[in-house]
Amino acid sequence: MKKTLFDKVWDAHVVKEMKNKLQILYIDKHLIHEVTSPQAFNELEQRGIPVFRPEQIVATADHNTPTTDQHLPVKDEMSRKQLEQLNKNCAKNNITLYDLGHKYNGIAHVMAPELGITQPGMTMVCGDSHTSTHGAFGSIAFGIGTSQVAQVFASQCLLLEKPKSLRITVNGTLKPGVLPKDVILYIIAKLGTNSGTGYFCEYAGTVFEEMSMEGRMTVCNMSIEMGARGGMIAPDETTFDYIKGREFAPQGEEFDKKTAYWKTLPTDEGAVFDQEYHFKAEDIEPMITFGTNPGMGIKIHENIPAEDNASFEKSLAYMDFKKGQSLVDQKINYVFIGSCTNGRIEDFRAAANYIKGKTKADHVTAWLVPGSQQVAKQIEDEGLKDIFEQAGFQLRQPGCSACLAMNDDKIPEGEYCVSTSNRNFEGRQGQGARTILASPLVAAATAINGKIIDITKQAV
Amino acid sequence: MDKFTKLTSSAIPLAIENIDTDQIIPARFLKATDKEGFGENLFRDWRFNKDGSINTEFPLNDKTYSGSILVAGDNFGCGSSREHAAWAVQGYGIKVVVSSFFADIFKGNALNNGVLPIQVSPAFLEELFAEIKKDPTTLIEVDLGNQKITILSADSSEDFDISDYKKTCLINGYDDIDFLVSNKDDIEAFEGSRA
Numbered sequence: 283m284k285k286t287l288f289d290k291v292w293d294a295h296v297v298k299e300m301k302n303k304l305q306i307l308y309i310d311k312h313l314i315h316e317v318t319s320p321q322a323f324n325e326l327e328q329r330g331i332p333v334f335r336p337e338q339i340v341a342t343a344d345h346n347t348p349t350t351d352q353h354l355p356v357k358d359e360m361s362r363k364q365l366e367q368l369n370k371n372c373a374k375n376n377i378t379l380y381d382l383g384h385k386y387n388g389i390a391h392v393m394a395p396e397l398g399i400t401q402p403g404m405t406m407v408c409g410d411s412h413t414s415t416h417g418a419f420g421s422i423a424f425g426i427g428t429s430q431v432a433q434v435f436a437s438q439c440l441l442l443e444k445p446k447s448l449r450i451t452v453n454g455t456l457k458p459g460v461l462p463k464d465v466i467l468y469i470i471a472k473l474g475t476n477s478g479t480g481y482f483c484e485y486a487g488t489v490f491e492e493m494s495m496e497g498r499m500t501v502c503n504m505s506i507e508m509g510a511r512g513g514m515i516a517p518d519e520t521t522f523d524y525i526k527g528r529e530f531a532p533q534g535e536e537f538d539k540k541t542a543y544w545k546t547l548p549t550d551e552g553a554v555f556d557q558e559y560h561f562k563a564e565d566i567e568p569m570i571t572f573g574t575n576p577g578m579g580i581k582i583h584e585n586i587p588a589e590d591n592a593s594f595e596k597s598l599a600y601m602d603f604k605k606g607q608s609l610v611d612q613k614i615n616y617v618f619i620g621s622c623t624n625g626r627i628e629d630f631r632a633a634a635n636y637i638k639g640k641t642k643a644d645h646v647t648a649w650l651v652p653g654s655q656q657v658a659k660q661i662e663d664e665g666l667k668d669i670f671e672q673a674g675f676q677l678r679q680p681g682c683s684a685c686l687a688m689n690d691d692k693i694p695e696g697e698y699c700v701s702t703s704n705r706n707f708e709g710r711q712g713q714g715a716r717t718i719l720a721s722p723l724v725a726a727a728t729a730i731n732g733k734i735i736d737i738t739k740q741a742v
Numbered sequence: 743m744d745k746f747t748k749l750t751s752s753a754i755p756l757a758i759e760n761i762d763t764d765q766i767i768p769a770r771f772l773k774a775t776d777k778e779g780f781g782e783n784l785f786r787d788w789r790f791n792k793d794g795s796i797n798t799e800f801p802l803n804d805k806t807y808s809g810s811i812l813v814a815g816d817n818f819g820c821g822s823s824r825e826h827a828a829w830a831v832q833g834y835g836i837k838v839v840v841s842s843f844f845a846d847i848f849k850g851n852a853l854n855n856g857v858l859p860i861q862v863s864p865a866f867l868e869e870l871f872a873e874i875k876k877d878p879t880t881l882i883e884v885d886l887g888n889q890k891i892t893i894l895s896a897d898s899s900e901d902f903d904i905s906d907y908k909k910t911c912l913i914n915g916y917d918d919i920d921f922l923v924s925n926k927d928d929i930e931a932f933e934g935s936r937a
């Protein structure tokens with residue numbers, strides 16, 4: 283039978299099929315962080331169950347960490363306690379932890395790929411919905427709740443029904459200035475925020491084949507924003523080149539052996555998906571969102587559509603926008619470049635490339651938050667730091683930061699923030715904050731101009 | 743986990759679509775290391791005005807509505823995987839959430855905490871909203887055994903889906919950990935076969 287990439291990886295991990303469609307699925311790698319793990323550790327302790335495969339778990343501190351003065355004790359007491367708890371739990375259960383200040387510390391979904399932990403053909407989970415990021419390598423990676431974190435601790439397995447399969451194909455050549463973020467914002471705007479629910483999504487076509495690993499991760503990251511549990515892209519030479527030589531990647535002969543296996547993973551010609559969508563690369567433009575879910579996106583020079591329904595109107599009222607309005611020339615006071623969507627080196631290169639030799643508008647506060655310590659180091663090594671500092675941007679220390687504003691990095695009430703993160707929900711970046719999602723290029727251009735500009739009118 | 747079989751209650755209507763987990767429980771409340779107390783902050787930023795006073799227009803604060811059933815607009819629980827959202831719903835005293843569509847992770851998290859998510863047709867959801875509006879004390883009966891939800895005043899009902907396994911878990915108050923751990927031999931054999 284012809285199989286999809288998803289089928290091949292899933293089927294290779296089924297321990298047992300139960301009646302009633304449920305399957306026990308084996309999990310290769312489990313990433314954990316401070317926010318969604320403490321209750322799972324408690325659960326196990328209360329039941330007297332040990333952690334089954336601690337060597338398959340990697341922990342990081344990311345959601346709750348400050349992005350300044352990381353060498354000092356964390357000021358916020360609750361945050362500090364949560365981080366200490368992670369530390370204790372990991373020590374007690376022999377789990378590797380890249381704690382605050384460690385040279386590998388960073389957002390789980392930035393850290394694991396750059397260390398070579400993420401590999402094709404794996405199953406990976408984390409108590410975080412953006413675990414879908416790792417699917418960029420051709421792995422099955424998805425977010426789980428804390429009860430499931432406890433299940434994986436206890437058994438290295440989950441009890442699941444196999445999701446349906448979906449393929450989104452984008453062929454053609456992207457226009458200049460259109461980044462991977464625009465591709466995924468475009469897809470979500472077209473399909474809506476629940477179109478992927480119940481599905482695992484494969485992204486196929488020349489656009490993804492030609493994309494860098496960083497770009498593929500940006501795309502897969504936001505799969506959850508259309509409701510899909512995960513996204514996947516077939517592994518190819520770009521994938522193998524990225525993995526080769528990384529800290530935890532297979533080495534030498536083992537690497538060749540693995541590569542030979544990884545090459546068998548792409549979807550067979552003629553395999554059938556439960557659902558398919560096709561888009562043309564030429565139709566995609568730089569995108570921005572105007573509402574309070576990631577599906578409320580438009581091309582940067584388009585006007586806000588006029589929909590007559592209460593939820594749509596509630597959303598516009600929160601954003602203080604009007605139907606039919608254009609966002610070009612909208613004054614912006616805050617810009618955030620970072621997160622597991624766009625906090626990788628390529629994102630900072632794209633921003634730096636635009637910013638170089640310019641200075642930000644006086645009224646703009648512009649935060650740059652690398653996704654990991656390694657990205658922070660690269661920013662420095664490549665001389666991007668100087669470009670950013672000369673332009674008046676604030677380069678902070680790694681973490682989730684203003685993506686979810688659990689630490690002090692909050693956007694004040696009523697303020698607009700052009701953000702490279704993945705969610706524009708009400709209050710996501712701080713109580714009353716108004717988020718406009720965009721690519722790192724559009725975010726950089728907004729900071730320089732102090733307002734949203736039609737980037738398609740500039741040579742980029 | 744509490745056992746669930748049958749429930750008859752009035753309901754709280756929340757006719758908003760795409761309610762995401764950041765609304766159910768904002769991120770700033772995720773710093774706890776246990777499961778207690780999240781109910782107090784359920785829909786925090788909708789329940790309270792900016793100055794900290796109570797938003798009396800929000801259905802959860804509106805005294806005309808009460809009960810342990812929440813009836814919500816389409817695509818409830820989208821966004822983050824935070825189980826804190828399910829803990830908040832459960833902690834507030836909600837036992838059943840009804841909507842025309844649920845996000846995957848929220849649905850799973852709810853079931854793992856003894857909260858029953860019931861997906862109904864858009865037409866039935868409309869009828870529910872209309873009946874509750876007409877009479878906020880209208881009683882709704884949820885019968886898990888027969889997988890049926892009924893608006894008693896309107897004598898109108900609909901069947902709902904739930905996996906047999908999850909149904910058994912809810913009825914008996916079991917969860918997946920027990921089941922998975924009991925399969926450890928198979929799991930170890932699987933590991934051995936891959937080495």
Ligand code: SF4
Nearest residue numbers: 412621622682685686
């Ligand atoms: S950067 Fe944002 S979306 Fe990504 S893991 Fe952190 S909080 Fe979640």
